Amino acid sequence: MSLDYRAPLRDMRFVIDEWIDAPAWWRSVPAWEDLDSAMAQQVLEEAARFVTERIAPLNSAGDLEGCRFENGEVLTPTGFREAYEGFVAAGWPTLALDVDAGGQGLPQLLEVALQEMLAAANHAWLMSPGLTHGATACLLAHGSDAMRRDWLPKIASGEWLTTMCLTEPQAGSDLALLRARATADAAHDAWRIDGNKIFISGGDHDLTDNIVHLVLARLPDAPTGTKGLSLFVVPKWIVDDSSGKRVANGVHCEGIEKKMGLKASPTCSMRFEQALGWLVGEPHRGLASMFVMMNAARLQVAMQGVGHAQLACQRAHAYAHERVQMRAVSAPANYGGEPGQAAPIALHPAMRRILLDLRSTVEGERAIGYWIGYWLDVAARHPHAGERQAASQLASLLTPIAKAFFTANGFAAASSALQVFGGYGYIHEYGVEQTVRDSRVAMLYEGTNEIQGIDLLVRKVLGDGGEALRALLAHITGEAARCAASGDCALRDAGVRLDALAASVQRVTNEIEQGSASDRELPYRVADDYLALLGWLLLAFAWARTLRIALNAPVDDPFYAEKRITAHYFFAYPLAAFDHRLKLIEAGCRASLPYAGQAFVD
Amino acid sequence: MSLDYRAPLRDMRFVIDEWIDAPAWWRSVPAWEDLDSAMAQQVLEEAARFVTERIAPLNSAGDLEGCRFENGEVLTPTGFREAYEGFVAAGWPTLALDVDAGGQGLPQLLEVALQEMLAAANHAWLMSPGLTHGATACLLAHGSDAMRRDWLPKIASGEWLTTMCLTEPQAGSDLALLRARATADAAHDAWRIDGNKIFISGGDHDLTDNIVHLVLARLPDAPTGTKGLSLFVVPKWIVDDSSGKRVANGVHCEGIEKKMGLKASPTCSMRFEQALGWLVGEPHRGLASMFVMMNAARLQVAMQGVGHAQLACQRAHAYAHERVQMRAVSAPANYGGEPGQAAPIALHPAMRRILLDLRSTVEGERAIGYWIGYWLDVAARHPHAGERQAASQLASLLTPIAKAFFTANGFAAASSALQVFGGYGYIHEYGVEQTVRDSRVAMLYEGTNEIQGIDLLVRKVLGDGGEALRALLAHITGEAARCAASGDCALRDAGVRLDALAASVQRVTNEIEQGSASDRELPYRVADDYLALLGWLLLAFAWARTLRIALNAPVDDPFYAEKRITAHYFFAYPLAAFDHRLKLIEAGCRASLPYAGQAFVD
Structure with a gap:
């Protein structure tokens, strides 16, 4: 093993x-x-x-x-x-x-x-x-010519590493509360940055000879709120004008956090003290520049969820086929043999459920995650502006879903895989517990998963009158129609089901939109469930198309045989979660949500 | 805070x-x-x-x-x-x-x-x-007179601590595979134990002057399987017959595990080498004696789940009321004031959902967990044998549900609470990440949660023809009837709903029983969902009775006002999970469950 x-x-x-x-x-x-x-x-x-x-x-x-x-x-x-x-x-x-x-x-x-x-x-x-x-x-998008000439090649090639310095102790999800400030330094034609930043990944390290920080701070005349934030490039080392020598900028790492996981990645508390910084883009428009970074980062984080699920899935499979405990209650049709006195635990129904859950999740997510990458390519390279725009809109709609849904599933997958290992899963040397610890952070950073839910529903679905959603649903119902026209009855069922799911999403979206007119809180009550609902819809889309392809593949190729098995499993079991989320959204449309009060303890 | x-x-x-x-x-x-x-x-x-x-x-x-x-x-x-x-x-x-x-x-x-x-x-x-x-x-149940005279007082008082030595590297859930052996030592009128045990909590420590191990091993004439296991008392230190002095027994700790959590509890690998042991109970009947320990331990583990959820819940509440981020989208009716420019995150709908989820889970579980304790008292102290028997049967049915459902919820609660803390939750000093790590083990030990599912459905529900389940459902439908007769419309709805849930459980149990006749694997496919289904039924029972009591309490007592709010929330939102589990069980009754195959990686 x-x-x-x-x-x-x-x-x-x-x-x-x-x-x-x-x-x-x-x-x-x-x-x-x-x-x-x-x-x-x-x-x-x-x-x-x-x-x-x-x-x-x-x-x-x-x-x-x-x-x-x-x-x-x-x-x-x-x-x-x-x-x-x-x-x-x-x-x-x-x-x-x-x-x-x-x-x-x-x-x-x-x-x-x-x-x-x-x-x-x-x-x-x-x-x-x-x-x-x-x-x-x-x-590339917002830097000055000098920045693109002097720094960009080193940053793009990886010769120098970079950080994104947003968070301050009082300002996590709420960037309006940021306090770091910039004052003019006419002598250097630059700015002096002062302030404290926390949770800065790679704020300091020994991997590269310089580290370039991208820092959000306020100019002296900045309005309050997020519309008063400017973005600065602040290198750890700068070149002294007079001597031409490399000198330290006012960037100090004050310590690293003791965390649940990612122990090999330094999470730094940073202090900027009269550090020289150069403005990126326009004054007070730093958040817009920073969003370019954040959107790219969100898809990367989504793929971390897929990576964690993949690692957990393959380890659980390997262990479950090796570990022998108890006689199996039955020999599944596709096992190809009778289990012995004591059987690999991969034969026990509870373990088969977990292993198939893991597999249907990670393989479905891979299709969707890569599909987003494909749309980014179309958005960048298609000859027609309209197609580029449509692709960009689709990728932008899909990104928060992938970020939150895949990372939550990545953590859940690691925990499920740990269960397959039994007591051994709790021990460091099998590696699964590390994946549980490492994967958990992805639900928090680059915008918590709750922020993704709001971004999806309030900004990207309701914010454009449902246009982006309709475009996504058109892709899905197109696939549904192709499946429903099949001669294979499982594929036909999958197509009919997928079409019904898409219709449910459209219906409940309309209900949310109508309800929001008189109940501003409504979309915020249901945003997390709505995001997960779309996540399950996308997995159903992934598995319907996969089944359609696998049915046309050679019958005796085990790769496609397993795809068919996993697709059947997905529609029979895990997809029940779609209905669960739909019920929770309907509950949110109907029921008020009280304030949770103080917990009484004594 | x-x-x-x-x-x-x-x-x-x-x-x-x-x-x-x-x-x-x-x-x-x-x-x-x-x-x-x-x-x-x-x-x-x-x-x-x-x-x-x-x-x-x-x-x-x-x-x-x-x-x-x-x-x-x-x-x-x-x-x-x-x-x-x-x-x-x-x-x-x-x-x-x-x-x-x-x-x-x-x-x-x-x-x-x-x-x-x-x-x-x-x-x-x-x-x-x-x-x-x-x-x-x-x-007390199986020890010899000498054991009860010489050792029991020290063990019961805690002067000496004890361990339970079952697991061996090849034998975790499957005790039939145990290999440790006992050979007669006529000179001492005792046995010599040889073998290796792993995952022994407190196998060695510096808390007490002696440690008494209860060890499962095989006598020379033992049959194979679990019917050949005998139970022995093996102290770390024994008294030498000739000198009267304390000498070391052949019990060696060979190391401690590096674990995900519970880092302050030593999980030991133990080697028994010609260690003197004394037989507890009859030869080859060690598992029956050990089960006395395991049943008591399972309810303790269930309460660990409640304890973790409680700690997570109160920390999340405290933090959410202190941490200020972003303006609230609305002021919930029971908040009693307008939120300011930036509001405590406890006001944000996504956080209210989590906080109320935590609370409805932990408070409902507390009622059920203590109810099991009550039935244990009735089983031990009631004057009528029939009542004692019925109480014992009920406690025995409820214990695996509580063990698996509460521990899974304890881990989930810790993770949800971590989400309330945002990035701070990932840092050690806030304590929540430790609860995530510590709580995870409770889903594994004292019988994995999957073993509890099988114990519940196969042994305790189907095994007695549904008698114990019917007794439980009678308690629940009795409460449902009291609620349904109320003049309060929310309580009436809760009663009607609770009655319907109990009917669904009876119906799906019959379906499983009938299906099992021709499909032996069926109960094993659905056991985990069945256990969770009963868990949600029990929480609904807990909250229906709570609501009934709270409606009779003074209107202005905030404790009961919050009970009413949480009960309403529970029936509106979290209880949707009952239907989800029911659907998964119905899927398991209908659909076959393939073998998960090998994951294709390259």
């Missing part, structure tokens, strides 16, 4: 080539005329090799060793720096960056797959390069 | 005096003629004082310090030994032990409340005395 991470290359190929049929789209893009399925596979195989050989082996050891904070500096665990150097040397940071900007210009779709692998292999290690793409995108 | 644990004495009094009306029953028991509500409260107040002053302050520090394993011995964290000495000196171990056996003879109901407090305050510390009652009950 091996519990080492192995990249699910076969399923990745299935999603890219068959579920999405990305190669067909690539052929229509001039820049990608050389890109085909085989080449994409080669890229992913190389990524898998790097990730499994260099990154994954540091995961458990990094958790045990953790980071150290000594003399105001952060030391990362053994091997992290070397692995990071290898990552940069191999060019992985620039995989999907435009060729014009010094990148390799490959599809975001492949970048999404790479992110999944990295998160599964070593989430803590991934935290360091996690903001490279966001910072790159932000400077 | 205080995040210190405070015992929920007000709610405990409500459950004992009003929900159960235990004092009425105590008055009918000769031994308890002096026991009334005031005296019970006094006991619980003293317990709360001891627990909050002596035990709770060691929780976070114990987690940080952990246990050490040095030179073959285990050292527990600073303060643990002193706290344990205080616990024994105050007589807490013998609270509910019969007066004849040297105890204080108080009701099990109060013991259950004490267990809840200890688990909430410091689960890891509780692990050490956790087996005292089980070992005491086991020796």
